[in-house]
Amino acid sequence: MIPAIFVFIYLAAVVYIGVFAFKKSRGSHKAEDYFLANRSLGTFVFLMSLFGTNMTAVAILGSSGHAFTNGIVTYGLMASSSGLVIPLTIFLIGTRVWALGKKYGFITPVQMFRDRWECGHIGTAIFAVQAVLLVPYIIIGIMGGGTTLSAISGGFVPYWLGGAVVAVVVMSYVFFGGMRGTAWVNTFQTVLFLVFGVIALGVIGSGMGGFRASAEALANSDATKWLVTRERFSPYQFFSYTFIPLSAIAFPHILIFCLTAKKMVQFKKTVIFYPLCILLIWLPCVFLGVMANRVSDVPAIRAKQEARRVLATQGKAMEPAQRDELRDKAAGDDVILLLLERYAPLWLAGILGAGIMAAVMASDSQILALSTMFTEDVFAFYGGKRRFGEAVQVQTGRAFVVVLTLLAYLVALRAPETIFEIAIQYAFSGFAAMSPLMIAAIFWRGSTKWGALASTVWVACAVAAVAYFQQTVSAPAPGGPPLVFWSPGGTDILARTPGGTSVYGFTPVVPMVLISALLMIVVSLLTSKPRRETIEKYFSKAGAA
């Protein structure tokens, strides 16, 4: 219970920061102040908050859980590819979006799309798809909060209550503090969880008597050596994951964050330090997740290892429901919490628990982004701002924050899949497939609204199809062959794998991105362009960003 007290102190500090930000804005009723912190963030807050907003529960709980189940491959799959692709896209696209925002006053990506392609309702369609894809990200935060508080308090705080506490805290500081409060809280949280990884590594390593013996035992045992290699992972699938970080620049909350920088120079340190921040948080978490496979004195971890062993040896003969039940038991999302509970002194476990909560609660900027998009792209666009004024627009944004958080909480109570799977399969892949829209809008003068619509409709259909396929076709046992679903002429095109779906050996994100880009190109070539003045606004030397 003592660690939980530290976490509650941390939560109180976070609410205080949000309220303090509210006072700083003096209750401003200006949309730009509430939604973009008046485009005034400095270098340190910009770097920390932009990084922090992209690191959700996946960064600590998901990464160590995935590494516990899949081994070191986790770091190469998500972390190192993100360390290259995300800062690169921020450098190429984020800076240009910032400049366009400064020049033309954009607050959301859809506002830019509407202006760039001279479209109204197509912008609303893009908003709708972005909103639907963003909700799972918000749910992740609440699920992670429930898991963390429950584990840290030794079960004293049940999952449903933990999720509710996190939902209320996030809702409070987003409601009061808007973008300024969210950015300050994110900065505080990012500092906390960057420190977390290094301390956790030291404490758990010391508790386990060092890692050398465990690492050697893992590498030398036939039963576990695959955890320190990538032999169970196809190079095609590994390659597929380099497409996932394209999602970052298509995420509305990241693009909206790009608009908050005071000066363009603030992007410089952000892109340089971004890969190092990823290294600092992901490497220790992945390493600890792998090492947890050698832990034998924590009953809950032993139960997970046993569930995985049964799944691997008897899984093929089981009913799908039995396999799913065992898969849930073997999931490692709370493995790092269990390690801390076993090896860290109570007070330190509390502080480290607060660090985990910091990562878990990064869903704040997604909630704010959705609220911003709703009020700007729907409420203001369809006449609400003109009719009721800017103060009502900001109040509508606040009301939206409350409704959205409540809905996300209700879904989080029922969602059965692990944090990592939900994030990858729905939100990340969908947004990665929307990145061609952003690239085309900024770099291709020939792109059109119909090309954008074709890509958007494709993304919506593809995400729905993958979700439907994975819900209706049960996953095969881990370590076993994929369940081939469609193989015309003997070529395996569509298969259900233990981790998801395989399309011609790749994960679905690859065809989703490629077809989205192809549709943007082909449909744009076949349809009429925006007016010359609009194109010149974006591509002439005087107007281009």
Added chain:
Amino acid sequence: MLIMSGMKRWALVLAVVALYILHQDIWNWTDRRLVFGVLPVGLFYHGCFSAAASLLMWALVKFAWPSELEREIEEREATGEVKTN
């Protein structure tokens, strides 16, 4: 000068593509050696990859920064065309 900046641009594009290709380290796929006796070689490699990505970003900022955009916004701020915070 133009040729130099063109060459510089291509060198940076090449560096980005090279690093992207180096992410796919097939040669480490089944290697279970431990670096410093504790870190699996595949994990060590990708840790170094992250550091290399940071270096590449430094090179992009140093040699390919869109300073014309920065100047334009500053000029517009000076003339009051865009808001200064």
